[in-house]
Amino acid sequence: MNYWLMKAEPDDVGIDDLMRLPAQTVGWYGVRNYQARNFMRDDMAMGDLALFYHSGCAVPGIAGIVEICSAPYPDPTQFDPENKYFDPKSTPEVPRWQQVDVKFVRKTRFIPLSELRNLPALGSMRLLQRGNRLSITPVSEQEWHILEGLF
DNA sequence: GCCAACGTTGGC
DNA sequence: GCCAACGTTGGC
Numbered sequence: 001m002n003y004w005l006m007k008a009e010p011d012d013v014g015i016d017d018l019m020r021l022p023a024q025t026v027g028w029y030g031v032r033n034y035q036a037r038n039f040m041r042d043d044m045a046m047g048d049l050a051l052f053y054h055s056g057c058a059v060p061g062i063a064g065i066v067e068i069c070s071a072p073y074p075d076p077t078q079f080d081p082e083n084k085y086f087d088p089k090s091t092p093e094v095p096r097w098q099q100v101d102v103k104f105v106r107k108t109r110f111i112p113l114s115e116l117r118n119l120p121a122l123g124s125m126r127l128l129q130r131g132n133r134l135s136i137t138p139v140s141e142q143e144w145h146i147l148e149g150l151f
Numbered sequence: 152g153c154c155a156a157c158g159t160t161g162g163c
Numbered sequence: 164g165c166c167a168a169c170g171t172t173g174g175c
Contacts, residue, residue: 007173032171033158056173113174131156133172 002043003139004050005127006066006102010057015064015107018052024104025069029077030085031097036136041072041098043138050102051139051147053127061112062147070101108151121146 006028008014018026031037045068052064074095077085090096116122126137139147 035158060174133157135172 002045002048003141003144004039004044004048004068005053005062005125005137005139006050007053007055007135010054010063014054015052015104018064018066018102018104019107021104025101027070027075027101028099029075031075031099031135032085032087033133033135036134037098039136039138040100044068044072044100046070049105049144052102055135059110059112061110061115062108063110064107065105066102067105068100069103072098072100075099111147111150115150119146 010017013026018024028040031040048068050066050068051062052066054060054063074092075085075097077083078087078090078095078097079092080086081088085097087096113127116125117128122128122143125139125143126132126134
């Protein structure tokens with residue numbers, strides 16, 4: 001079982017939106033980075049837990065927990081010319097981008113990025129590394145347990 | 152809106 | 164395979 005951190009833009013789908021969705025589940029569409037894709041494709045498994053992180057907003061931070069609830073499958077937005085995530089180089093025969101479904105588990109106390117940065121014990125978190133831009137990053141078991149203590 | 156950091160593209 | 168140019172991310 002692995003732990004993850006997944007960035008969402010609350011203007012698009014925030015934790016409160018996820019709570020209100022049918023089955024409280026959403027396909028994690030729109031990943032267009034190979035490293036992040038490979039995490040989903042190769043290293044995630046159903047039952048893995050992920051921190052649901054709000055980014056691209058006034059106060060970024062951890063907002064909740066979700067569970068990976070599907071195997072990876074092709075991201076449908078890559079085939080839709082009207083969609084902003086359309087990829088003309090991808091085909092249904094050889095899809096380039098994958099997604100997984102995630103299911104709402106719980107909200108946490110909102111933990112701002114600034115608070116995470118002030119915790120020396122989390123210094124090695126991938127999210128906090130200089131220049132990190134990955135929308136999906138692994139979280140170690142040790143880091144996960146430290147974070148659980150903050151919720 | 153700025154800009155540092157990083158990823159991708161494409162000519163050579 | 165190199166690397167300059169360009170595009171994107173994302174915090175501030």
